[in-house]
Amino acid sequence: MSDHPILFLPGPTECDAELRAIMAMPLVGHRSKGFIEEVKAIIPKLRALMRTEQVAMFENIPATGMMSGAIRNLVHDRVLHLTCGAFSERWHKVSQACGRTADAVAVEWGEAIExxxxxxxxxxxxxxxxxxxTYSETSTGVLNPLRELAAVVREVTPDALVLVDAVSALGGAELHFDEWGLDFLLSGTQKCLALPPGLCVIGLSERALAKAATVKHRGFLLDFVKSKKGYDAGKTPATPNIPLVYALSRQLDRIAAEGLETRWQRHLDMQSMTRAWANEHGFAYFSAEGRQSPTVSTFRASNRSVPGLIAKALAAGFVLGNGYGKLKNETFRIGHMGDHPRERLAELLAALS
Ligand SMILES: Cc1ncc(COP(=O)(O)O)c(C=O)c1O
Structure with a gap:
């Protein structure tokens, strides 16, 4: 048994001892030669993770902060949001809070945008x-058909940029930034990357960067044009979370060693195991059939008690997620993302049975 409860939350997720040990190492300065080299080394690793030859960067900020950054850098006025749950609705509100004309195609929570x-x-x-x-809508467990949606944007309005929330997808669900024609992507370290929260990683197309250069008042910390110049020289715009940067670098090496395709498949396998367990025990998915995320499964509690299930999991040494927001007691979520081996998920499912 582990010395602490193992997180099967849909974020933050379990972070293993090797990565935690890196973060306990003595600090170095962020303008030291060694750290500058580390920053330079991390960028190609991030590009590989996103499957892009274009721009990759990171910043000390929650994904929510980067949502504002994206809008302030990439949109003068008109933006369309595809909303289907709490996080896609959040980015819509962020655009409104930034004073943009933000329309929405909205579907019921649990549905995907087709x-x-x-x-x-x-x-x-x-x-x-x-x-x-929003690729994986963590509040409902829906995986929107990103590749097909991006293709529609490219076909119907080729000049429109495609901005993606891949917070609970990057490193867990199949994603090809360049091949799918994406222009901007944000993700956090606390989900499929199995690290503590604290850094937001982004991908940016060259055309999005060129567009940013035409937008006024991009802000200061999150000015993509200025940041890109700094990152080219291994310099972050401000003091980053230095220990977490080292841990991210190591984790990106570990992900490359596992192989992205193998990692995506492991997540799909964990999804299948969870589906089999739910079928056996009479739990129905909250998320629409065929649109379920490989990283988080959301089930209707039906006549079962969500706090009861969570207590049962905890007694066996695991932390399970309740429903998000208005779904708190109506649904529960199993975050099968990050570095969990299949065997550990099997233990959780057996404990819940
Ligand atoms: C899909 C999605 N987007 C955005 C966020 C917000 O991330 P943060 O808490 O890092 O701002 C989350 C957090 O759970 C998420 O799951």
Whole structure:
């Protein structure tokens, strides 16, 4: 048995001893030669993770902060949000809070946005500068069909940028930044990357960077044009979370050693195991059939008590997620993401049985 409860939350997720030990090492300065070299080394590793040859960077900020950064850098005024749960709705609110004209194609929580819905909206409205898509909607366990949605944007409004929330997807769900024609992606370290929260990693297309250069008042810390110049020289815009940067670097090496495809498959396998368990025990998915995320499964509690299930998991040494927001007691979530081996998930499922 572990010396602490093992996190099967949909973030933050379990962070193993090797990575935690790196973060306990003595500090170095962020302008030291060694750290500058580390920053330079990390960028190509991030590119590989996102499958892009374009721009990758990171910043000390929760994903929510980077949502504002993206809007302030990449959108003068008109942006479309595809909303289907708490986090996609959050980015919509962020755009409104930044004073942009933010429209939405909204579906019920638990549903995914389908490509034809997006096509119908785009063909009946003035063009948008950007379309915002949440790949894995952590609140409902829905995986939106990102590749197909991005293809619709590219086809119908080729000038619109495709901005993606991949917070609970990057490193767990299949994703090809360049091949799928994405322009911006944000993700946090606390989900499929199995690290503590604290850094937001981003991908940026060259055309998005060129667009940013035309947008006024991008802000200071999150000015992508200025940051890119710094990162090219291994210099972060401000003092980063130095220990976490080292741990991220090591984790990116470990992910490369596992192999991205193998990692994606492990997540799919964990999803299948969870599905089999739910079928056996009579739990129905909250998320629409065929649109379920490989990193987080959300089930209806039906006549079972969510606090009861969570207590049962904890007694066996595991932390399970309750429902998000308004779904708190109606659903529960199993975050099978990050570095969990299949065997550990099997232990959790057996304990819940
Ligand atoms: C899909 C998604 N987007 C955004 C966020 C917000 O991330 P943060 O708490 O790092 O701002 C989360 C957090 O759970 C998330 O799951």
């Amino acid at each position: 490509p034809e819905q997006l096509r119908a909206h785009l063909t009946s409205h003035d063009p948008y500068e950007a379309v915002v898509i």
